Amino acid sequence: xxxxxxxxxxxxxxxxxxxxxxxxxxxxxxxxxxxxxxxxxxxxxxxxxxxxxxxxxxxxxxxxxxxxxxxxxxxxxxxxxxxxxxxxxxxxxxxxxxxxxxxxxxxxxxxxxxxxxxxxxxxxxxxxxxxxxxxxxxxxxxxxxxxxxxxxxxxxxxx
Amino acid sequence: xxxxxxxxxxxxxxxxxxxxxxxxxxxxxxxxxxxxxxxxxxxxxxxxxxxxxxxxxxxxxxxxxxxxxxxxxxxxxxxxxxxxxxxxxxxxxxxxxxxxxxxxxxxxxxxxxxxxxxxxxxxxxxxxxxxxxxxxxxxxxxxxxxxxxxxxxxxxxxxxxxxxxxxxxxxxxxxxxxxxxxxxxxxxxxxxxxxxxxxxxxxxxxxxxxxxxxxxxxxxxxxxxxxxxxxxxxxxxxxxxxxxxxxxxxxxxxxxxxxxxxxxxxxxxxxxxxxxxxxxxxxxxxxxxxxxxxxxxxxxxxxxxxxxxxxxxxxxxxxxxxxxxxxxxxxxxxxxxxxxxxxxxxxxxxxxxxxxxxxxxxxxxxxxxxxxxxxxxxxxxxxxxxxxxxxxxxxxxxxxxxxxxxxxxxxxxxxxxxxxxxxxxxxxxxxxxxxxxxxxxxxxxxxxxxxxxxxxxxxxxxxxxxxxxxxxxxxxxxxxxxxxxxxxxxxxxxxxxxxxxxxxxxxxxxxxxxxxxxxxxxxxxxxxxxxxxxxxxxxxxxxxxxxxxxxxxxxxxxxxxxxxxxxxx
Numbered sequence: 001x002x003x004x005x006x007x008x009x010x011x012x013x014x015x016x017x018x019x020x021x022x023x024x025x026x027x028x029x030x031x032x033x034x035x036x037x038x039x040x041x042x043x044x045x046x047x048x049x050x051x052x053x054x055x056x057x058x059x060x061x062x063x064x065x066x067x068x069x070x071x072x073x074x075x076x077x078x079x080x081x082x083x084x085x086x087x088x089x090x091x092x093x094x095x096x097x098x099x100x101x102x103x104x105x106x107x108x109x110x111x112x113x114x115x116x117x118x119x120x121x122x123x124x125x126x127x128x129x130x131x132x133x134x135x136x137x138x139x140x141x142x143x144x145x146x147x148x149x150x151x152x153x154x155x156x157x158x159x
Numbered sequence: 160x161x162x163x164x165x166x167x168x169x170x171x172x173x174x175x176x177x178x179x180x181x182x183x184x185x186x187x188x189x190x191x192x193x194x195x196x197x198x199x200x201x202x203x204x205x206x207x208x209x210x211x212x213x214x215x216x217x218x219x220x221x222x223x224x225x226x227x228x229x230x231x232x233x234x235x236x237x238x239x240x241x242x243x244x245x246x247x248x249x250x251x252x253x254x255x256x257x258x259x260x261x262x263x264x265x266x267x268x269x270x271x272x273x274x275x276x277x278x279x280x281x282x283x284x285x286x287x288x289x290x291x292x293x294x295x296x297x298x299x300x301x302x303x304x305x306x307x308x309x310x311x312x313x314x315x316x317x318x319x320x321x322x323x324x325x326x327x328x329x330x331x332x333x334x335x336x337x338x339x340x341x342x343x344x345x346x347x348x349x350x351x352x353x354x355x356x357x358x359x360x361x362x363x364x365x366x367x368x369x370x371x372x373x374x375x376x377x378x379x380x381x382x383x384x385x386x387x388x389x390x391x392x393x394x395x396x397x398x399x400x401x402x403x404x405x406x407x408x409x410x411x412x413x414x415x416x417x418x419x420x421x422x423x424x425x426x427x428x429x430x431x432x433x434x435x436x437x438x439x440x441x442x443x444x445x446x447x448x449x450x451x452x453x454x455x456x457x458x459x460x461x462x463x464x465x466x467x468x469x470x471x472x473x474x475x476x477x478x479x480x481x482x483x484x485x486x487x488x489x490x491x492x493x494x495x496x497x498x499x500x501x502x503x504x505x506x507x508x509x510x511x512x513x514x515x516x517x518x519x520x521x522x523x524x525x526x527x528x529x530x531x532x533x534x535x536x537x538x539x540x541x542x543x544x545x546x547x548x549x550x551x552x553x554x555x556x557x558x559x560x561x562x563x564x565x566x567x568x569x570x571x572x573x574x575x576x577x578x579x580x581x582x583x584x585x586x587x588x589x590x591x592x593x594x595x596x597x598x599x600x601x602x603x604x605x606x607x608x609x610x611x612x613x614x615x616x617x618x619x620x621x622x623x624x625x626x627x628x629x630x631x632x633x634x635x636x637x638x639x640x641x642x643x644x645x646x647x648x649x650x651x652x653x654x655x656x657x658x659x660x661x662x663x664x665x666x667x668x669x670x671x672x673x674x675x676x677x678x679x680x681x682x683x684x685x686x687x688x689x690x691x692x693x694x695x696x697x698x699x700x701x702x703x704x705x706x707x708x709x710x711x712x713x714x715x716x717x718x719x720x721x722x723x724x725x726x727x728x
Contacts, residue, residue, distance in 0.1 A: 017272065
């Protein structure tokens with residue numbers, strides 16, 4: 001089952017590598033990864049999506065928690081949550097692709113005689129569906145932010 | 160230097176090199192601690208590790224960049240697997256050279272990442288005191304472990320002056336190691352334990368690391384339950400106690416493994432259900448409810464699901480548990496418990512270890528390795544610090560040397576590092592110069608760090624080395640005998656072994672060779688009478704001896720054991 005794990009971590013050199021390394025070391029796979037500084041910039045928030053059973057995820061979160069630089073870890077998928085992913089796509093002019101992306105909050109950033117650059121965002125499952133239906137024809141390149149998410153309601157990830 | 164002194168460091172084990180030369184120059188000018196020059200950086204980390212295991216204090220090693228750092232890796236991994244607090248300081252090339260493939264550059268932080276509890280790279284010289292203080296704090300608290308401090312050469316330049324400051328206490332927002340057990344869980348555990356008819360206490364290295372052996376003894380004064388220790392836990396519960404069943408697991412005693420399989424409540428304390436303990440996890444202790452006390456929540460329910468998890472320091476948890484058991488209205492069913500203890504005695508009688516083997520084998524020509532350990536036990540009155548390497552000899556010590564006190568048995572359990580024994584014994588001997596320190600090893604393992612014999616001469620460390628020489632990589636050969644049709648692939652070298660007596664002598668020590676049972680006792684006595692000399696006793700033993708019991712794997716539970724050659728229990 002797909003899991004979204006949010007991690008609040010010290011924004012220090014090497015901290016990201018400790019988390020990423022741990023997934024490999026413990027035999028788990030990272031599907032998507034997003035990271036950026038938050039609050040006063042001394043923290044980073046990471047969002048990692050992975051696949052595993054409940055036991056797997058319990059073990060992953062416990063192991064991540066042991067990393068000294070990690071402040072908090074939470075499995076968003078444990079409860080209700082908001083989750084989105086942002087993508088950018090460069091493609092040869094195609095009505096079909098434009099239409100698909102429009103349906104996902106699509107926005108045009110560049111349009112020249114050969115190609116277009118558009119962005120879009122939506123739940124990762126919608127993004128997956130969109131990428132599948134876009135297919136390979138006319139597609140030049142694609143960049144994905146990876147999932148980011150927050151808990152629903154009062155639950156927050158802060159110190 | 161000042162920061163290390165403020166941490167109370169007495170010994171630093173190290174080896175100099177370019178990137179560490181500024182540090183070495185200031186070591187020359189100070190008197191707070193003694194620097195022990197090893198002959199290989201692996202020896203430095205193992206010696207610091209041995210020092211820590213024997214004293215409970217953090218061990219410190221200092222190495223240079225590049226090969227110095229990579230040579231320290233095996234020692235770091237060894238300490239990491241057994242949760243030993245070490246601080247390893249590695250020199251690094253100058254900051255402006257980092258990332259340029261400069262001479263003796265290696266990414267120490269990157270290479271050591273999976274095998275350290277934490278690591279620091281010094282970016283500003285004035286951060287050194289804080290980083291050292293944090294490193295010791297992290298290494299020694301919670302579940303202990305090794306910490307690396309990587310220091311670029313320019314950050315130790317003597318021209319970099321600043322005012323030394325030491326914080327009164329350390330608080331890290333991302334690290335709160337002190338965990339007290341949840342009172343509700345303690346209550347539940349007490350209830351479960353007191354309702355048991357066939358309880359077993361399964362105690363591991365965490366009891367020793369957490370200095371909780373007294374509490375463990377007190378707990379069992381109340382319960383009178385059978386106790387087993389893991390390889391790392393030996394000494395946590397006195398081996399002479401009548402409730403002690405010996406070690407459990409792969410080469411554990413018949414009674415300990417049978418008790419685990421048939422228990423209705425297992426009280427796991429500072430132990431982690433390692434694969435050498437559980438055998439096939441799905442077949443492990445089918446009828447047992449598990450109470451699991453550990454400071455590391457990630458150890459709980461990792462392999463075996465815990466019915467009552469207790470996350471907390473072992474000592475505090477046991478104190479709380481003892482209090483709760485004393486307060487509880489229900490009492491343990493003593494009749495059921497008596498029956499259970501009788502059952503265990505019967506198992507012991509049926510297939511238990513023969514601790515009097517040295518008597519029955521007195522006339523035999525070949526020396527049994529088990530007898531060497533038994534004779535060693537008697538020669539040292541069971542009071543020695545015993546380090547070991549890895550293999551059959553290690554298991555024979557674990558089985559036949561009775562450890563009644565914690566921190567006396569020093570071996571690489573988790574990583575299984577050959578070469579550990581001799582340097583570890585150096586660390587122990589420096590910490591306890593008046594005590595008997597013995598390294599039990601094999602002719603395979605000892606050659607992995609043999610160069611430290613030179614260090615022992617330089618610092619006058621009169622360790623006793625008992626080399627159980629079967630002219631083969633015994634444990635490898637045992638597996639090849641049992642599982643590979645007796646094909647001894649790359650496990651023998653009897654035509655090319657050194658003359659260990661001459662080898663010891665060439666390092667300035669005393670060498671003795673024993674080939675007959677009749678010489679064994681006398682030679683050991685002679686060796687131990689030489690108080691001021693390192694004596695290397697090379698004991699040729701029966702090369703065909705196997706370690707039993709041995710769990711049947713794969714697809715076995717802990718009741719499935721080989722108890723001697725070709726015989727299952």
